[in-house]
Amino acid sequence: MIDCHGHYTTEPAAMLDWRKRQIAAINDGAQSPSPASLKVSDDEIRQSLTGKQLRVQAERGISTALFSPRAGGMGHHIGNARTSLDWSVVSNDMIHRVATLFPRNFVGVCQLPQTPGVSPANCTAELERCVKDLGFVGCNVNPDPTGGYWTDPPLSDRHWYPLWEKMVELDVPGMIHVSASANPNFQATGAHYMAGDTTAFMQFVTSDLFRDFPTLRFVIPHGGGAVPYHWGRYRGLAQDMKRPPLTELLRNVYFDTCVYHQPGIDLLMRVIPIDNLLFASEMIGAVNGIDPETGHAYDDTKRYTDAVALSDADRKALYEGNVRRVYPRLAEKLPA
Amino acid sequence: MIDCHGHYTTEPAAMLDWRKRQIAAINDGAQSPSPASLKVSDDEIRQSLTGKQLRVQAERGISTALFSPRAGGMGHHIGNARTSLDWSVVSNDMIHRVATLFPRNFVGVCQLPQTPGVSPANCTAELERCVKDLGFVGCNVNPDPTGGYWTDPPLSDRHWYPLWEKMVELDVPGMIHVSASANPNFQATGAHYMAGDTTAFMQFVTSDLFRDFPTLRFVIPHGGGAVPYHWGRYRGLAQDMKRPPLTELLRNVYFDTCVYHQPGIDLLMRVIPIDNLLFASEMIGAVNGIDPETGHAYDDTKRYTDAVALSDADRKALYEGNVRRVYPRLAEKLPA
Numbered sequence: 012m013i014d015c016h017g018h019y020t021t022e023p024a025a026m027l028d029w030r031k032r033q034i035a036a037i038n039d040g041a042q043s044p045s046p047a048s049l050k051v052s053d054d055e056i057r058q059s060l061t062g063k064q065l066r067v068q069a070e071r072g073i074s075t076a077l078f079s080p081r082a083g084g085m086g087h088h089i090g091n092a093r094t095s096l097d098w099s100v101v102s103n104d105m106i107h108r109v110a111t112l113f114p115r116n117f118v119g120v121c122q123l124p125q126t127p128g129v130s131p132a133n134c135t136a137e138l139e140r141c142v143k144d145l146g147f148v149g150c151n152v153n154p155d156p157t158g159g160y161w162t163d164p165p166l167s168d169r170h171w172y173p174l175w176e177k178m179v180e181l182d183v184p185g186m187i188h189v190s191a192s193a194n195p196n197f198q199a200t201g202a203h204y205m206a207g208d209t210t211a212f213m214q215f216v217t218s219d220l221f222r223d224f225p226t227l228r229f230v231i232p233h234g235g236g237a238v239p240y241h242w243g244r245y246r247g248l249a250q251d252m253k254r255p256p257l258t259e260l261l262r263n264v265y266f267d268t269c270v271y272h273q274p275g276i277d278l279l280m281r282v283i284p285i286d287n288l289l290f291a292s293e294m295i296g297a298v299n300g301i302d303p304e305t306g307h308a309y310d311d312t313k314r315y316t317d318a319v320a321l322s323d324a325d326r327k328a329l330y331e332g333n334v335r336r337v338y339p340r341l342a343e344k345l346p347a
Numbered sequence: 348m349i350d351c352h353g354h355y356t357t358e359p360a361a362m363l364d365w366r367k368r369q370i371a372a373i374n375d376g377a378q379s380p381s382p383a384s385l386k387v388s389d390d391e392i393r394q395s396l397t398g399k400q401l402r403v404q405a406e407r408g409i410s411t412a413l414f415s416p417r418a419g420g421m422g423h424h425i426g427n428a429r430t431s432l433d434w435s436v437v438s439n440d441m442i443h444r445v446a447t448l449f450p451r452n453f454v455g456v457c458q459l460p461q462t463p464g465v466s467p468a469n470c471t472a473e474l475e476r477c478v479k480d481l482g483f484v485g486c487n488v489n490p491d492p493t494g495g496y497w498t499d500p501p502l503s504d505r506h507w508y509p510l511w512e513k514m515v516e517l518d519v520p521g522m523i524h525v526s527a528s529a530n531p532n533f534q535a536t537g538a539h540y541m542a543g544d545t546t547a548f549m550q551f552v553t554s555d556l557f558r559d560f561p562t563l564r565f566v567i568p569h570g571g572g573a574v575p576y577h578w579g580r581y582r583g584l585a586q587d588m589k590r591p592p593l594t595e596l597l598r599n600v601y602f603d604t605c606v607y608h609q610p611g612i613d614l615l616m617r618v619i620p621i622d623n624l625l626f627a628s629e630m631i632g633a634v635n636g637i638d639p640e641t642g643h644a645y646d647d648t649k650r651y652t653d654a655v656a657l658s659d660a661d662r663k664a665l666y667e668g669n670v671r672r673v674y675p676r677l678a679e680k681l682p683a
Contacts, residue, residue, distance in 0.1 A: 154532075160496065161532045168531075195504075196490075196497045201584050202549035205573040206542035213538035233577070237541040240576035241569070243608025247634035247645035248537050272579025278614045298583035309583035 012313075012330045013345075014068075015338070016186065016232050016267050016291035017076030017117070019106060021063045022084075023055045026105055030084070033098060037090045046100045056108055065116060067294050071313050075345060076294075077338065078106055079120035079151050083199055085190035087125040088158030092133060096124040099137055107145040118344045119147035120186065123174075125156040127163055132173035142181045148340040150178070152185035152229070154211045159194030159203055166211055167218030175224050184228035184265075184337050187211040200297040208236025212264070216249055221263045228263055228337055230289060233297075234270035239282045265337055267291035268312050268329075271298055276315035285325045289334045290316060348649075348666045349681075350404075351674070352522065352568055352603050352627035353412030353453070355442060357399045359391045362441055366420070369434060373426045382436045392444055396452075403630050404452060407649050411681060412630075413674065414442055415456035415487050419535055421526035423461040424494030428469060432460040435473055443481040454680045455483035456522065459510075461492040463499055468509035478517045484676040486514070488521035488565070490547045495530030495539055502547055503554030511560050520564035520601075520673050523547040536633040544572025548600070552585055557599045564599055564673055566625060569633075570606035575618045601673055603627035604648050604665075607634055612651035621661045625670045626652060 029049045036042035068076065080102035087095055103121045110117045121141035123134040141147040152174070155161050164170040166187075178185060189199075189207035197203035208231050214220075221227060231238065238245060246257055265287050270276050280288065292312040302309045316329060335341050365385045372378035404412065416438035423431055439457045446453045457477035459470040477483040488510070491497050500506040502523075514521060525535075525543035533539035544567050550556075557563060567574065574581060582593055603625050606612050616624065628648040638645045652665060671677050 160498075161530055162496075163532075165532045194497055196499075196501045196550070197546055198549045198553050198584075201552065201581060202542075202546040205545045205577065206538075209541045209545075209573065210533055210538040213534045214532070216537065217534050233580075237545065237573035237576065240573065240611050240614060241541065241606060241608075243606070243611060243638065243645055244569075244634055245537060247607055247636050247638065248534075250636045251634060270577060270579070271583055272577075272618075274614050274617050275576050275579060278576060278610050281610050282608075298580055298587060300583050300586045302579065302583065309579055 012072055012074050013290065013334045014073045014076040014292050014294070015230065015289040015334045016269055016293045017064065017078045018081045018293065018296055019078060019109060020081050020295050021059045022081065022105065023051045023059050025049060025051050025055070026101065029101060030098060033094065034089060037094060040093070043097065046097050046104070049101055051105070053108070053112060056112055060109065060113065063295055065113070068116060071311060073313070075115060076117055077120045077149065077334070078109060078117040080106060080122040082151065082188050083191045085122050085151070085153060086158070087153050087156035087190055088127055088193050092124065092126040092129045095126045096137065099124040103137070103141050103145065110146070114344070118341060119145055120149040120151060121147045123150055123152065125153050127157045130173065131171050134174050135177040138177055139181065142183055142340070146344060148338045148344065149183045150185050151188040153190055154187055154207055155189050158190065159192035159197045165214045167214050167220045175227050179224055179227055182339055184230060186230045186232055188232060204233055204297070205236045208233050209238055212236065212238045215260055215264060216245060216254055216257070217252065221260070228265065230265045230267055230337065232267045232269055232291065232293070234268060234275060234279050235266040235283070239266065239279045242282045261287050265289055265333070268316055269293045270312070270315070271309040272302070273315045273318060276312065277319060280316070280319050285321070285328055286333060288329055289337060290330050348408055348410050349626065349670045350409045350412040350628050350630070351566065351625040351670045352605055352629045353400065353414045354417045354629065354632055355414060355445060356417050356631050357395045358417065358441065359387045359395050361385060361387050361391070362437065365437060366434060369430065370425060373430060376429065379433065382433050382440070385437055387441070389444070389448060392448055396445065396449065399631055401449070401452060407647060409628070409649070411451060412453055413456045413485065413670070414445060414453040416442060416458040418487065418524050419527045421458050421487070421489060422494070423489050423492035423526055424463055424529050428460065428462040428465045431462045432473065435460040439473070439477050439481065446482070450680070454677060455481055456485045456487060457483045459486055459488065461489050463493045466509065467507050470510050471513040474513055475517065478519055478676070482680060484674045484680065485519045486521050487524040489525055490523055490543055491525050494526065495528035495533045501550045503550050503556045511563050515560055515563055518675055520566060522566045522568055524568055540569055540633070541572045544569050545574055548572065548574045548581070551596055551600060552581060552590055552593070553588065557596070564601065566601045566603055566673065568603045568605055568627065568629070570604060570611060570615050571602040571619070575602065575615045578618045597623050601625055601669070604652055605629045606648070606651070607645040608638070609651045609654060612648065613655060616652070616655050621657070621664055622669060624665055625673060626666050
């Protein structure tokens with residue numbers, strides 16, 4: 012059972028301190044800490060996970076999580092390209108250590124050193140390092156590195172093509188995931204995340220991106236934002252605009268199951284073909300409480316997906332098969 | 348049977364021509380056409396509706412629509428405060444003529460002369476004119492007058508309070524409705540609309556707006572954007588943030604039924620209490636085609652709501668009672 016959407020939200024304090032020092036030095040690059048200056052012991056990493064992600068995985072029967080740096084922490088809008096690169100290296104190296112210490116539990120997915128106004132060509136070297144040297148299987152792509160001002164080009168723009176080319180070459184998918192919001196209009200996890208997911212989907216609907224990159228694959232998290240709930244609207248908009256039917260997009264676009272109540276999961280699984288759904292929970296993530304209506308954690312999505320009637324084959328696809336197909340490099344890390 | 352969400356999307360060509368001339372003169376105010384210069388005959392107005400909204404209303408068994416200017420046409424980001432005021436006067440006066448010619452079929456809801464960076468206090472005179480002189484029952488509030496750049500303050504900011512005070516004084520609700528997007532990241536009807544709806548809701552979750560304005564009421568259209576689909580997420584976020592339960596928000600916030608497929612309507616009506624749902628279709632609006640899966644118009648939402656099992660009392664609330672409660676001035680226009 013593989014959870015395709017986990018973040019290292021329990022990272023050691025020293026790592027967060029490093030980031031604080033980096034941000035404090037934004038206007039004085041000479042004071043910026045080097046990535047190599049961060050010292051965290053293996054025991055600190057073990058402790059950061061033992062009573063947390065590892066415990067919850069065991070309680071819920073999840074074998075492995077695709078694991079990336081904290082999404083809200085990516086902060087691509089902070090500082091400049093060097094800030095973003097150093098922080099990405101620190102963050103990705105820490106994920107690599109996690110995945111090395113607990114290779115059955117965690118497989119790496121990387122943060123990219125995106126920066127507003129800077130070509131994503133800038134991200135390909137770090138992506139390649141993470142995939143080839145560190146054994147990562149995917150990346151997170153922030154569709155709005157400006158942190159809620161949306162002044163960079165849409166994902167369909169040629170601005171992004173160098174990154175798409177590298178993802179295709181390496182055969183790794185991207186999860187669409189915004190980071191923190193610097194815009195007071197957008198609360199992060201309830202507004203900016205949902206808007207980012209929905210906006211990215213519509214950029215795919217209105218463009219020929221997948222004609223140019225037929226094997227490029229994206230996972231839209233948080234159950235696809237507003238998309239499955241409004242599937243009729245999106246089918247109708249595509250039709251009005253003389254775009255291909257949405258089923259064509261489903262060759263390249265997948266949705267995770269981070270929807271935190273039973274009616275939402277029921278809708279998702281009624282509307283989206285099972286082959287396009289990847290089990291996920293984003294545990295110890297956006298929503299941490301216990302739902303008083305059920306007595307269980309809001310983010311214990313396996314309870315909701317288990318409650319949906321599925322054939323054995325479809326359940327295996329949802330829990331393991333689909334994620335192996337979308338992230339083919341998983342086969343090396345986790346032989347079937 | 349009252350549809351709370353209709354726009355005059357079949358407006359006479361002369362009105363659109365007036366707007367084109369106005370936009371062409373943006374950099375030379377002296378050339379701007381006066382609102383009084385627009386000439387449209389009553390027959391032209393009748394013709395613009397006869398084979399269109401009036402036909403569809405009759406076909407679907409809808410008695411009356413709350414009717415406002417075309418949402419995508421408001422274009423608050425275009426020009427300056429004078430541009431926005433003149434265009435609002437033209438647009439609202441045309442709605443008034445529609446409602447005067449067909450008083451059983453249409454009741455007015457106004458466009459506000461919002462402008463980026465300008466206090467919404469600027470909107471209160473036009474709101475008062477529409478309500479007191481023209482008999483309108485509500486207004487549309489654009490949470491992002493910048494057209495997709497979101498650089499004005501959130502709805503909870505005191506920036507907006509003069510408008511909220513006037514809405515409370517007049518006892519009229521506002522429908523949250525963005526206009527066209529000037530940002531290439533956001534396709535309007537599939538991305539910007541959904542993001543606007545969801546973002547506004549989260550601004551309400553995270554603020555004490557309704558403690559300051561206990562009788563202020565908003566309708567979030569398009570089935571609440573992403574909100575009902577992620578109701579568990581929003582309940583959990585409110586809980587994590589030590590905000591009141593969402594049920595408290597439901598004293599002030601309502602959702603319409605502009606969701607264009609059966610699974611979406613089923614979810615909406617399963618999750619949101621019936622007293623907070625207002626029937627709506629936004630006909631001849633965002634999605635105009637026939638759904639090949641059903642053979643009926645995507646936006647024929649009555650087919651979906653009719654298919655949901657409801658008591659007679661609940662169905663009457665959804666189709667008439669709730670909208671009369673949220674828009675109390677309807678009683679003057681349409682005696683029960």
